[in-house]
Amino acid sequence: MTAKIAINGYGTIGKRVALAVKAQKDMKVVGVVKTRPTFEAWTAVENGFKLYTPSKSVAAMEEAGLAVAGTQEELIEEADLVVDATPGKIGDEMAALYRSLGKKAIFQGGEEHELCGTSFNAYSNYSEALGKDLVRVVSCNTTGLARTLYPLWEAGYVRGVLATMVRRAADPGDSKKGPINAIEPSLKVPSHHGPDVQTVIPGLPISTVAVKVPTTLMHLHSVAVELKKNVKPETIIDRWSPLRRIMLIDGSKGLPSTAQVMEMARDMGRPFSDLWEIAVWRDGVHVKDGVLYYFQAVHQESDVIPENVDCIRAMLQMETDPQRSIDETDRRMGVGVRRR
Amino acid sequence: MTAKIAINGYGTIGKRVALAVKAQKDMKVVGVVKTRPTFEAWTAVENGFKLYTPSKSVAAMEEAGLAVAGTQEELIEEADLVVDATPGKIGDEMAALYRSLGKKAIFQGGEEHELCGTSFNAYSNYSEALGKDLVRVVSCNTTGLARTLYPLWEAGYVRGVLATMVRRAADPGDSKKGPINAIEPSLKVPSHHGPDVQTVIPGLPISTVAVKVPTTLMHLHSVAVELKKNVKPETIIDRWSPLRRIMLIDGSKGLPSTAQVMEMARDMGRPFSDLWEIAVWRDGVHVKDGVLYYFQAVHQESDVIPENVDCIRAMLQMETDPQRSIDETDRRMGVGVRRR
Numbered sequence: 001m002t003a004k005i006a007i008n009g010y011g012t013i014g015k016r017v018a019l020a021v022k023a024q025k026d027m028k029v030v031g032v033v034k035t036r037p038t039f040e041a042w043t044a045v046e047n048g049f050k051l052y053t054p055s056k057s058v059a060a061m062e063e064a065g066l067a068v069a070g071t072q073e074e075l076i077e078e079a080d081l082v083v084d085a086t087p088g089k090i091g092d093e094m095a096a097l098y099r100s101l102g103k104k105a106i107f108q109g110g111e112e113h114e115l116c117g118t119s120f121n122a123y124s125n126y127s128e129a130l131g132k133d134l135v136r137v138v139s140c141n142t143t144g145l146a147r148t149l150y151p152l153w154e155a156g157y158v159r160g161v162l163a164t165m166v167r168r169a170a171d172p173g174d175s176k177k178g179p180i181n182a183i184e185p186s187l188k189v190p191s192h193h194g195p196d197v198q199t200v201i202p203g204l205p206i207s208t209v210a211v212k213v214p215t216t217l218m219h220l221h222s223v224a225v226e227l228k229k230n231v232k233p234e235t236i237i238d239r240w241s242p243l244r245r246i247m248l249i250d251g252s253k254g255l256p257s258t259a260q261v262m263e264m265a266r267d268m269g270r271p272f273s274d275l276w277e278i279a280v281w282r283d284g285v286h287v288k289d290g291v292l293y294y295f296q297a298v299h300q301e302s303d304v305i306p307e308n309v310d311c312i313r314a315m316l317q318m319e320t321d322p323q324r325s326i327d328e329t330d331r332r333m334g335v336g337v338r339r340r
Numbered sequence: 341m342t343a344k345i346a347i348n349g350y351g352t353i354g355k356r357v358a359l360a361v362k363a364q365k366d367m368k369v370v371g372v373v374k375t376r377p378t379f380e381a382w383t384a385v386e387n388g389f390k391l392y393t394p395s396k397s398v399a400a401m402e403e404a405g406l407a408v409a410g411t412q413e414e415l416i417e418e419a420d421l422v423v424d425a426t427p428g429k430i431g432d433e434m435a436a437l438y439r440s441l442g443k444k445a446i447f448q449g450g451e452e453h454e455l456c457g458t459s460f461n462a463y464s465n466y467s468e469a470l471g472k473d474l475v476r477v478v479s480c481n482t483t484g485l486a487r488t489l490y491p492l493w494e495a496g497y498v499r500g501v502l503a504t505m506v507r508r509a510a511d512p513g514d515s516k517k518g519p520i521n522a523i524e525p526s527l528k529v530p531s532h533h534g535p536d537v538q539t540v541i542p543g544l545p546i547s548t549v550a551v552k553v554p555t556t557l558m559h560l561h562s563v564a565v566e567l568k569k570n571v572k573p574e575t576i577i578d579r580w581s582p583l584r585r586i587m588l589i590d591g592s593k594g595l596p597s598t599a600q601v602m603e604m605a606r607d608m609g610r611p612f613s614d615l616w617e618i619a620v621w622r623d624g625v626h627v628k629d630g631v632l633y634y635f636q637a638v639h640q641e642s643d644v645i646p647e648n649v650d651c652i653r654a655m656l657q658m659e660t661d662p663q664r665s666i667d668e669t670d671r672r673m674g675v676g677v678r679r680r
Contacts, residue, residue, distance in 0.1 A: 162631075164504040164562050166523050166551050182599030183506050183553060183560040185635040187591045187624035209562050209633060211506050212597075213523060213553035220523040222504050222549050251527045257552075259522030284527040291502075293549060295525040 003027040003316050006052075006079035008072070008094070010034045010044050012171060013108055014085030016305045018049055019271050021083075023332045024309060026318055031075040037064030050075075076101050081312055084108065091115050095134060104132075106311050109139025109196075109304065119199035121146040122310040122329075123245070126322035129314035137307045141165055141219055142196040144278045144298035145206070147246055149197065151239045152225060153204055157292075159226040161206040165193055165219060171301055172216045179214050186210040218258040218275075218297045225292040233285040236292060240280060244326075244336025245306065247277035251284060258297050265299070268337075274302035276335050306335050343367040343656050346392075346419035348412070348434065350374045350384050352511060353448055354425030356645045358389055359611050361423075363672045364649060366658055371415045377404030390415075416441050421652055424448065431455050435474060444472075446651050449479025449536075449644065459539035462650040462669075463585070464490040466662035469654035477647045481505055481559055482536040484618045484638035485546070487586055489537070491579045492565060492632075493544055499566040501546040505533055506560045509552055511641055519554050526550040558598040558615075558637045565632040573625040576632060580620060584666075584676025585646065587617035591624060598637050605639070608677075614642035616675050646675050 003026060007018045010032045021029050031050040034041040035057050044051055045066065052075035053061050053068055061068050069075075076082055076098065082105040084094055091111040098105040106120075113119050116134040120126070124146050129135045138146065145163060152158050170177035191210035198204055240246045249255045255264065265275035276299070284295040309329040312318070319325040330336050343366060347358045350372045361369050371390040374381040375397050384391055385406065392415040393401050393408055401408050409415075416422055416438065422445040424434055431451040438445040446460075453459050456474040460466070464486050469475045478486065485503060492498050510517035531550040538544055580586045589595045595604065605615035616639070624635040649669040652658070659665040670676050 162502060162564055164549075166506060166553065168523075179555070179597055179599055181555050182557060182597040183508075183555055183637070184597035184599075185560060185562065185591075185621065185624055187596075187621055187635065189624065189626040189633040190628060207564075207628065207631065209504075209564070209635075211560060211562060211635075213506065213555065215519070215521050215523055215554055217522060220525060220551060222525065222551060224502055224547075224549070251525075256527075257519055257522040257524035259519055259524075281525065281527055284525055284529065286529040288530060288547065291547065293529040295527065295549075295551075297523070 003312060003318060004030045004078060004080045005312060006030055006075045006082045007032040007085060008082050009085035009087070010040050011085060011087070012301050013304070014083070015040060015044070016272060016274065016302055017083050017085060017308045019047065020305045020309050020333055021312070024329070025332065027312060030078050031069055033072050033075060037061050037066055041066055073101070076103055079103060081105065081316055083308055098134070104315050105134055106308060106315070107134065107136045109137060109142060111136055113196070113199045120307060120311045121200040122307050122322060122326050123147055123243070124150040124200045126310060126314055126325065129311055130320060131317050132315050135311055135315055137304050137311050138196060138200055140298055140300040140303050141193050142200070143303050143307060144219070144221060144296060145193065145197045146200050147243070147278050148240065148280060148296055149204065150201055151243065152236065153201055155239060157225070157227050157229065157231055158204065159228045161204065162224045163193070163206065163208045164222040165191065165208060165210040166222065167210055167212045167219050168215050168217060168300060169212055170216055179212065181214055184212040186212070215258065217262045218299050220258060221296045221298065223294050223296065227287070227290050227292055230290065231287065231292070233287055236285055237282060244330050245277050247279045248282045249279050251281050261297050262299070270334065272302065274305070275299040276302050276306055276333065278303060306330065306333055343652060343658060344370045344418060344420045345652060346370055346415045346422045347372040347425060348422050349425035349427070350380050351425060351427070352641050353644070354423070355380060355384070356612060356614065356642055357423050357425060357648045359387065360645045360649050360673055361652070364669070365672065367652060370418050371409055373412050373415060377401050377406055381406055413441070416443055419443060421445065421656055423648055438474070444655050445474055446648060446655070447474065447476045449477060449482060451476055453536070453539045460647060460651045461486040461540040462647050462662060462666050463487055463583070464540045466650060466654055466665065469651055470660060471657050472655050475651055475655055477644050477651050478536060478540055480638055480640040480643050481533050482540065483643050483647060484559070484561060484636060485533065485537045486540050487583070487618050488580065488620060488636055489544065490541055491583065492576065493541055495579060497565070497567050497569065497571055498544065499568045501544065502564045503533070503546065503548045504562040505531065505548060505550040506562065507550055507552045508555050508557060508559055508640060510556055512556045519552065521554055524552040526552070555598065557602045558639050560598060561636045561638065563634050563636065567627070567630050567632055570630065571627065571632070573627055576625055577622060584670050585617050587619045588622045589619050591621050601637050602639070610674065612642065614645070615639040616642050616646055616673065618643060646670065646673060
């Protein structure tokens with residue numbers, strides 16, 4: 001059986017999940033929902049996806065010359081699972097729609113944990129999503145923290161975590177948001193990221209603060225981990241190196257900032273020039289006075305994409321073993337394939 | 341007696357120290373050294389300062405139409421103390437020159453502590469500079485940390501400090517440096533700022549990490565202080581509020597980022613639209629689980645200016661009481677005068 005997946009919303013996340021699902025052998029995209037006839041609606045069609053739209057939007061889409069395969073409800077009816085990639089603030093409404101049609105759905109990190117009651121990160125809690133009807137894949141920042149912290153937590157190294165999130169102001173394709181020449185602290189402390197990580201790593205003692213800066217490429221996390229035992233940087237790096245969704249990089253080898261990291265991703269020739277892996281600077285890993293320090297860069301548009309694919313497999317119980325799903329997702333997408 | 345001050349270098353720091361010294365009653369600027377006939381040489385003359393230059397530059401300056409009052413050596417001979425605001429990397433050479441002419445000198449934070457053996461912050465260690473020949477006023481970032489941390493350290497609140505420095509990429513008048521759309525971690529951990537703070541607050545347990553971002557206005561520090569006792573945010577704020585060189589601001593009152601903070605400074609009508617005070621967000625001060633969190637913004641071009649004035653008084657033993665020097669400096673410059 002090939003799982004039938006509907007993609008509701010074809011923006012930053014939706015278009016990426018659509019391509020990632022298309023790359024798998026055990027699932028397929030039955031259609032995508034777009035509400036307005038933007039350039040992204042055209043690229044959906046060019047990528048071979050059937051276009052659906054809410055009934056009130058059919059006329060506008062057809063007027064723009066786009067072939068509409070049916071309504072949003074018709075697409076959802078046809079699917080085994082919906083990946084919700086709609087913009088924020090309509091999660092409740094959408095969840096009610098999926099429930100009324102008896103369909104499973106994945107939400108994204110913009111929604112609250114409470115909407116679904118289950119949050120997801122493939123490394124830390126795949127099994128919790130098995131058979132569930134509604135699951136939230138946590139945000140890009142939370143995914144980044146979970147990927148690098150879980151292996152340390154699992155190993156019993158972590159007494160406490162303080163992470164400073166230096167956040168990009170807007171995505172590269174956005175020209176509406178700022179700041180353009182300023183640094184903006186999130187005056188709410190701790191920021192929401194800490195509790196969010198706890199939805200996928202329960203019990204992790206973590207506190208986070210966040211600052212927004214004028215860049216579009218990636219988020220950067222400065223992480224300080226109070227260690228339970230005196231562990232060497234090499235031991236930490238050894239924990240991370242087998243994990244394909246963590247990419248160890250070297251500042252000393254021409255990658256001093258997020259600019260070069262994303263330039264490397266462009267060289268790799270992936271869809272949208274994405275970097276699905278969390279980039280961790282090997283030469284930025286230090287242990288001083290019982291505290292581990294490291295820096296990681298998070299490609300906010302794409303690190304959650306493989307997580308969505310795994311979450312589909314867990315919810316539809318297509319694969320009960322986390323590692324086998326992760327291996328399959330990564331192999332089909334090309335996650336963890338390094339530069340030569 | 342009015343102390344005779346020479347300003348060696350009339351760039352970002354030199355031009356500001358010159359105006360601040362000029363504003364005092366117990367000291368005066370006997371001349372400034374400029375090595376090239378840039379626009380800043382002209383503004384020095386327009387501000388009424390006599391222009392000196394190394395002998396090898398006299399011809400070039402006069403050719404450009406600038407009246408040269410004498411050579412660098414002649415100016416130093418005439419002065420009681422030299423404020424060195426020359427660009428980096430010539431500290432050793434300059435220190436040798438001042439020593440050979442038997443003159444006291446202040447260096448800036450770009451130099452190493454070892455050059456002078458004494459580092460200076462008016463709040464934390466004024467008395468250490470009394471009568472000294474060579475003293476270094478610590479950098480903008482170190483000054484910012486010392487101003488807000490010393491009152492907490494003195495009160496016995498501090499068990500340990502972890503500060504994340506989100507640094508501006510370049511000064512507003514600079515178009516040579518980046519990043520322009522990236523976040524660049526300082527992979528050396530801890531960054532040099534922690535040990536630098538310890539040169540003015542010996543024994544303070546502090547660790548710092550630094551990240552550079554594409555903005556020009558101010559640095560921003562995200563500070564986490566492990567507390568020795570459970571202190572309320574209000575108590576912390578009460579420690580800071582009598583101090584004129586700390587400005588408590590509210591994000592909720594239209595000051596969410598460094599952009600608005602510097603816009604406020606422009607409205608205040610100060611020379612160069614400077615903000616000498618460290619701006620601390622009152623609504624960003626939080627205590628959670630025994631850790632104090634706060635954010636502060638540092639105007640990198642100007643926060644060290646009042647410190648230079650106090651350092652002059654200490655070195656020339658014009659005033660042995662720190663508070664009386666600070667009061668005088670602040671009154672003459674207008675430090676701590678808030679918006680109505």
